[in-house]
Amino acid sequence: MQKIKVKIPASPAASYTIAIGSNFLHTVLAQIKKLFPEKQLFLITDGNVAKTKNLKALLGKENIPKFVITPAGEKSKNIKTVIKIIETMEKQAFGRDTAVIALGGGTVGDMAGFVAAIYKRGVDVVQIPTTTVAQADSAIGGKTGVDSLISKNAFGSFKNPSAVFIDVSTLKTLNEKQFNAGLVESIKHALIADEKYFDFLKKNLNDILARKSKPLEYIAMKNCKIKASVIEEDPFEKNKRRSLNYGHTIGHAVESASNYKFLHGQSVAIGIIAANIIEQKLGLGGKERLEELKDIFEKLKINLEIPKSITKKQILDIISRDKKAVQKWPRFVLLEKTGKVLYRDGQYAHKVERNIVEETIDILINQ
Numbered sequence: 390m391q392k393i394k395v396k397i398p399a400s401p402a403a404s405y406t407i408a409i410g411s412n413f414l415h416t417v418l419a420q421i422k423k424l425f426p427e428k429q430l431f432l433i434t435d436g437n438v439a440k441t442k443n444l445k446a447l448l449g450k451e452n453i454p455k456f457v458i459t460p461a462g463e464k465s466k467n468i469k470t471v472i473k474i475i476e477t478m479e480k481q482a483f484g485r486d487t488a489v490i491a492l493g494g495g496t497v498g499d500m501a502g503f504v505a506a507i508y509k510r511g512v513d514v515v516q517i518p519t520t521t522v523a524q525a526d527s528a529i530g531g532k533t534g535v536d537s538l539i540s541k542n543a544f545g546s547f548k549n550p551s552a553v554f555i556d557v558s559t560l561k562t563l564n565e566k567q568f569n570a571g572l573v574e575s576i577k578h579a580l581i582a583d584e585k586y587f588d589f590l591k592k593n594l595n596d597i598l599a600r601k602s603k604p605l606e607y608i609a610m611k612n613c614k615i616k617a618s619v620i621e622e623d624p625f626e627k628n629k630r631r632s633l634n635y636g637h638t639i640g641h642a643v644e645s646a647s648n649y650k651f652l653h654g655q656s657v658a659i660g661i662i663a664a665n666i667i668e669q670k671l672g673l674g675g676k677e678r679l680e681e682l683k684d685i686f687e688k689l690k691i692n693l694e695i696p697k698s699i700t701k702k703q704i705l706d707i708i709s710r711d712k713k714a715v716q717k718w719p720r721f722v723l724l725e726k727t728g729k730v731l732y733r734d735g736q737y738a739h740k741v742e743r744n745i746v747e748e749t750i751d752i753l754i755n756q
């Protein structure tokens with residue numbers, strides 16, 4: 390038997406630029422063409438975004454080949470839609486010289502990113518996020534994918550965008566519920582990384598809710614900086630990136646137990662409250678912060694109540710099947726203080742005794 394070793398050179402360090410501002414969407418297509426003069430552009434958006442002035446602002450008088458995902462939202466975030474998009478691109482003879490443009494929220498961005506990751510073994514993707522979730526979270530970091538019938542993001546890949554354009558004016562057309570729930574990821578970023586940013590969010594909440602450009606640009610910038618600094622250190626979620634999952638262990642469980650009737654942001658808000666209760670039970674403090682968070686979520690009109698149809702057993706079952714569980718018990722990201730994640734024994738996520746988790750769920754259910 391002979392053996393041949395094939396050396397795979399480490400991929401060269403990649404980087405991309407995130408442009409942040411307001412009312413500049415009408416200049417973005419020209420910027421993309423300048424960045425990729427040789428590329429064929431293919432736009433992916435969804436039925437709701439296509440109806441807003443954002444699509445018109447992006448395209449101006451131009452028309453580029455596109456796929457409009459209908460219905461919009463999670464219902465379409467599956468492999469069938471991916472196949473439809475890919476076959477549309479194939480029929481129009483798009484090659485490896487393609488740059489996919491994603492205009493929309495996280496569902497569009499995740500799907501377009503996944504299409505770009507697998508189309509002809511990979512083409513460029515440019516993200517133009519239009520929701521608070523996508524601008525704070527999904528458009529940056531390179532996680533892409535679609536859901537299976539059994540679980541979320543079952544098909545997926547890491548695919549970093551080649552460029553990101555965040556125009557906060559696109560948020561003007563977003564409905565209030567989506568807008569507010571998406572802000573929970575900003576609150577999460579502040580909690581895990583930057584106490585001053587948390588103070589900013591508290592103080593400027595009314596202006597943010599009034600969708601004023603300046604605070605929205607500021608929070609977009611903060612979110613990107615915080616997320617970028619975490620993923621630069623740990624692009625493939627080996628350790629530090631897990632801190633971005635703050636509030637997500639119980640959050641995901643509640644979201645899943647609600648059959649995705651709860652918005653992600655609403656579920657994460659509940660998960661953040663849960664993490665704060667656990668922190669207090671473990672003697673990490675944060676009593677004042679818990680009150681502040683409840684106050685913020687109230688201003689965001691986020692319902693923190695868990696309906697009677699969701700049981701403690703259900704939540705425990707789901708968390709024990711968490712992707713990141715060890716011996717069927719999840720690890721929790723916890724705060725040492727506002728703006729600082731607890732880092733202990735070389736880990737950013739920790740085992741919490743079952744009785745503490747159970748008591749916390751009891752408090753959540755009975756609040």
Ligand SMILES: NC(=O)c1ccc[n+]([C@@H]2O[C@H](COP(=O)([O-])OP(=O)(O)OC[C@H]3O[C@@H](n4cnc5c(N)ncnc54)[C@H](O)[C@@H]3O)[C@@H](O)[C@H]2O)c1
Nearest residue numbers: 437461462494495496497519520522526527532559562563
């Ligand atoms: N890849 C990641 O790192 C990451 C991170 C967080 C969330 N996600 C994923 O993101 C998805 C959720 O994203 P989302 O909350 O943006 O949902 P979404 O993309 O479904 O958008 C929410 C709704 O708002 C509409 N919409 C979007 N932009 C609009 C605008 N400017 N004006 C009017 N309507 C608009 C959409 O059509 C949709 O109906 C989930 O699938 C989640 O798994 C991914």
Ligand SMILES: [Zn+2]
Nearest residue numbers: 574637653657
């Ligand atoms: Zn999230």
